[in-house]
Amino acid sequence: MSDKADSGKSYHLKCTGAALETANAHSDPTANITLFGSCFCPFVQRAWVAFEYLGIDYYVNEVDPYKKPAELLQVSPKGLVPGLKLNNYHPPRSVNESTVIIEFLEDIAATTTTKKGFLPPVTDPYARALIRLQADHVNRSLVPAFYRFLQSQDEEKQISSGKEFLESIEGLVKLFERAEQGSDSKFGLWREDGELSLADVMAGPWIFRATNALEYYKGFKYPPGPKFQAYVNRLVSHPAFAKTCSTRELYIDSYERYAYNRPNTSQVANAINSGRGLP
Numbered sequence: 001m002s003d004k005a006d007s008g009k010s011y012h013l014k015c016t017g018a019a020l021e022t023a024n025a026h027s028d029p030t031a032n033i034t035l036f037g038s039c040f041c042p043f044v045q046r047a048w049v050a051f052e053y054l055g056i057d058y059y060v061n062e063v064d065p066y067k068k069p070a071e072l073l074q075v076s077p078k079g080l081v082p083g084l085k086l087n088n089y090h091p092p093r094s095v096n097e098s099t100v101i102i103e104f105l106e107d108i109a110a111t112t113t114t115k116k117g118f119l120p121p122v123t124d125p126y127a128r129a130l131i132r133l134q135a136d137h138v139n140r141s142l143v144p145a146f147y148r149f150l151q152s153q154d155e156e157k158q159i160s161s162g163k164e165f166l167e168s169i170e171g172l173v174k175l176f177e178r179a180e181q182g183s184d185s186k187f188g189l190w191r192e193d194g195e196l197s198l199a200d201v202m203a204g205p206w207i208f209r210a211t212n213a214l215e216y217y218k219g220f221k222y223p224p225g226p227k228f229q230a231y232v233n234r235l236v237s238h239p240a241f242a243k244t245c246s247t248r249e250l251y252i253d254s255y256e257r258y259a260y261n262r263p264n265t266s267q268v269a270n271a272i273n274s275g276r277g278l279p
């Protein structure tokens, strides 16, 4: 499927492109919240998009999550990025786990900004549930399927895991359509005039990485047809998302270790190889 060979590239430690500009604009360590992040990490990108979209100030501290500096371990017990340090508390408080961070930031925004969050109002519980179903599918199906495909080595596995990833995308589309037909809510970039939703933030980093790392290493192409492509375009060009993207090369380099399934690449890669749930 691929005629490339492992060239031994390592992951990047510093953002590039638009993400670098954004990181430079958030380089004041006296901000109330420090985001511990790594430029290639999709879980970090979720949190980063949330900060940008909700307009909450932060300081971005780029760390190497595989070296696990003490300051990262203080905010994230397994040494995983993203992690938040809340600098205004003594002793300082911390929050980790990308999904929890998104909800935490939404809660902050609800009382400190005029920004809406990523879900329809509480007065429309059904519309909220439909978007949560999409986000749940992303975490339980799309994200693991992405890594299984990227880490697959022999041809048979590449074919079966590529199919699995595509089926997961199709499953997400079905849930988008269900929400489109089942509610009047304008949440979700699947609609042409939609607003960024929780599911978009949760899925976006992997949908984007499928256009660089998966495309480059496994020859992945999104299903033909304008509708999904239009969704991908709306997502990657959304200002809050685009601001957190590095250049293509950074992802190609940083994912080489996954694409050749190098031993001990990461906790995520090890979990996929041993059939365990993701960390």
Ligand SMILES: N[C@@H](CCC(=O)N[C@@H](CS)C(=O)NCC(=O)O)C(=O)O
Pocket: 038, 040, 041, 042, 043, 044, 065, 066, 079, 080, 081, 082, 096, 097, 098, 099, 265, 266, 267, 268, 278, 279
């Ligand atoms: N469940 C975590 C996963 C975060 C995660 O796996 N981050 C990776 C970087 S993409 C990491 O920190 N890896 C360090 C390691 O594998 O030790 C979340 O959603 O925040």
